[in-house]
Amino acid sequence: MDKIIEIRHLKKNFGSVEVLKDINFSVGKGEVVCIIGASGSGKSTLLRCINLLELPTSGEILYHGRNILDGAMSTAEYRAKMGMVFQQFNLFNNLTVLGNCVVGQVKVLKRDPQKAREIATRYLEQVGMAGYINAKPSQISGGQKQRVAIARALSMEPEAMLFAEPTSALDPEMVGEVLKVMKSLAHSGLTMLVVTHEMAFARDVADRVVFMDDGVIVEEGSPQVIFNNPTQERTRVFLKRILEE
Amino acid sequence: MFFETVGKIIAKYGPMFLQGAGTTLLIAITGTLIGFAIGLVIGIVRTIPLDAKSSPVKRILLKVVNTILAVYIEVFRGTPMIVQAMVLFYGFAAATGISPDTTIAGIVIVSINTGAYMAEIVRGGILSIDKGQFEAAHSIGMTHGQTMTSIILPQAIRNILPATGNEFVINIKDTSVLNVISVTELFFKTSMVNAGTYKPFETFFVACVLYFIMTFTVTRILRLIERKMDGPKTFTIHGSQTVPEAEIKVTDGEKTTWIK
Numbered sequence: 001m002d003k004i005i006e007i008r009h010l011k012k013n014f015g016s017v018e019v020l021k022d023i024n025f026s027v028g029k030g031e032v033v034c035i036i037g038a039s040g041s042g043k044s045t046l047l048r049c050i051n052l053l054e055l056p057t058s059g060e061i062l063y064h065g066r067n068i069l070d071g072a073m074s075t076a077e078y079r080a081k082m083g084m085v086f087q088q089f090n091l092f093n094n095l096t097v098l099g100n101c102v103v104g105q106v107k108v109l110k111r112d113p114q115k116a117r118e119i120a121t122r123y124l125e126q127v128g129m130a131g132y133i134n135a136k137p138s139q140i141s142g143g144q145k146q147r148v149a150i151a152r153a154l155s156m157e158p159e160a161m162l163f164a165e166p167t168s169a170l171d172p173e174m175v176g177e178v179l180k181v182m183k184s185l186a187h188s189g190l191t192m193l194v195v196t197h198e199m200a201f202a203r204d205v206a207d208r209v210v211f212m213d214d215g216v217i218v219e220e221g222s223p224q225v226i227f228n229n230p231t232q233e234r235t236r237v238f239l240k241r242i243l244e245e
Numbered sequence: 246m247f248f249e250t251v252g253k254i255i256a257k258y259g260p261m262f263l264q265g266a267g268t269t270l271l272i273a274i275t276g277t278l279i280g281f282a283i284g285l286v287i288g289i290v291r292t293i294p295l296d297a298k299s300s301p302v303k304r305i306l307l308k309v310v311n312t313i314l315a316v317y318i319e320v321f322r323g324t325p326m327i328v329q330a331m332v333l334f335y336g337f338a339a340a341t342g343i344s345p346d347t348t349i350a351g352i353v354i355v356s357i358n359t360g361a362y363m364a365e366i367v368r369g370g371i372l373s374i375d376k377g378q379f380e381a382a383h384s385i386g387m388t389h390g391q392t393m394t395s396i397i398l399p400q401a402i403r404n405i406l407p408a409t410g411n412e413f414v415i416n417i418k419d420t421s422v423l424n425v426i427s428v429t430e431l432f433f434k435t436s437m438v439n440a441g442t443y444k445p446f447e448t449f450f451v452a453c454v455l456y457f458i459m460t461f462t463v464t465r466i467l468r469l470i471e472r473k474m475d476g477p478k479t480f481t482i483h484g485s486q487t488v489p490e491a492e493i494k495v496t497d498g499e500k501t502t503w504i505k
Contacts, residue, residue: 080386090381104385
């Protein structure tokens with residue numbers, strides 16, 4: 001399978017604290033990979049490293065076999081290929097819903113504004129937010145913001161989408177609408193790397209589940225294996241705790 | 246009696262007061278605008294991020310520039326404008342042998358003085374923007390420059406408008422200190438009028454009213470600009486599940502107000 005991202009011996013220190021210790025894994029084209037683990041296990045830092053929002057201390061991040069950490073391609077060019085959805089939505093507060101989905105296309109991809117608006121509208125339709133193009137982020141709900149954030153990332157037509165705990169900041173009744181959109185994206189063949197606490201989503205949608213603890217990947221495998229027959233004791237303990245809640 | 250005297254003073258010296266007010270406004274407006282531009286540039290430069298990937302040249306250059314800018318800010322915030330006016334005006338004259346035009350000198354002094362304050366106001370405005378805004382812009386491939394111009398500065402400038410208004414009002418009032426270098430602004434002109442009337446209370450009362458009219462008008466105009474920048478408080482939802490052609494108007498996140 002064509003690997004879009006491959007991580008080799010990735011390490012990240014914050015001062016003297018080792019947050020990531022020798023991470024190795026890859027994401028193939030069309031694959032949906034969910035990263036699960038307790039808070040502080042390093043899963044969010046890993047995702048931020050993949051988009052270079054944090055600079056790894058050492059190791060390699062290969063994008064189609066090219067190491068992006070040695071300057072093989074510009075950071076901006078690489079990031080434009082990686083859509084990212086944040087826990088806190090981070091919609092651009094000075095722009096409308098449509099503006100949020102257009103600005104990157106025009107500024108980064110140099111698309112014609114009219115074409116950019118058409119593309120943006122298409123993705124806003126896909127996430128059910130096309131009616132709200134004139135609204136400002138402050139005027140819509142959390143679930144709606146996150147759906148717009150997904151459309152903003154999709155409008156760049158990235159090769160892979162990174163989701164950093166996309167439902168963790170949402171009120172419980174809004175989690176469903178966002179997960180529904182993510183599910184449909186997964187079924188459409190989009191490559192997705194999802195850091196999540198939604199175990200049901202990981203079990204139902206992921207092709208592969210990665211369990212992280214204390215800065216290392218403890219175990220990875222199909223959802224059936226991870227959730228039903230984990231080989232590692234740490235995975236068992238984590239799942240027992242989280243599924244009993 | 247009082248108002249009678251005031252009326253007489255206005256009738257006789259009205260044009261002088263207006264000339265003075267005109268010069269005051271000219272210096273305050275241009276000084277604030279240029280000062281804002283200076284502050285904007287410095288604020289942007291002082292918030293350029295450095296990371297592990299930045300080149301040593303960029304690092305050193307930025308450090309040198311930042312040090313110079315820090316000195317400028319500290320010196321011009323740390324000394325009174327009245328003293329700056331004396332030192333710069335007579336310093337320039339001594340160094341070049343040319344006595345500069347007092348109005349232009351006034352504009353220059355107010356501009357660089359305001360620039361020092363605005364630099365910190367702009368920097369504060371940029372730092373107050375949530376880190377997530379930067380990250381989101383970076384994550385779609387925007388460079389730092391694109392992020393600043395498209396996302397951060399529009400928000401930062403909106404947020405610092407009240408502080409900018411403060412500077413504007415302060416400048417209208419503080420141009421009065423420029424009388425020490427004989428700038429013919431309102432205070433200077435009022436003093437001249439007073440030399441003819443020998444009625445300081447009534448004469449300066451007129452100046453007082455004029456200053457207030459100017460500052461009050463400026464604050465009102467800035468409020469209008471703020472509101473304009475905030476954009477409409479309502480938005481329209483196009484279409485609904487049952488009526489695809491419906492338009493639903495929403496006000497301040499409140500419930501629907503009409504459907505047509």
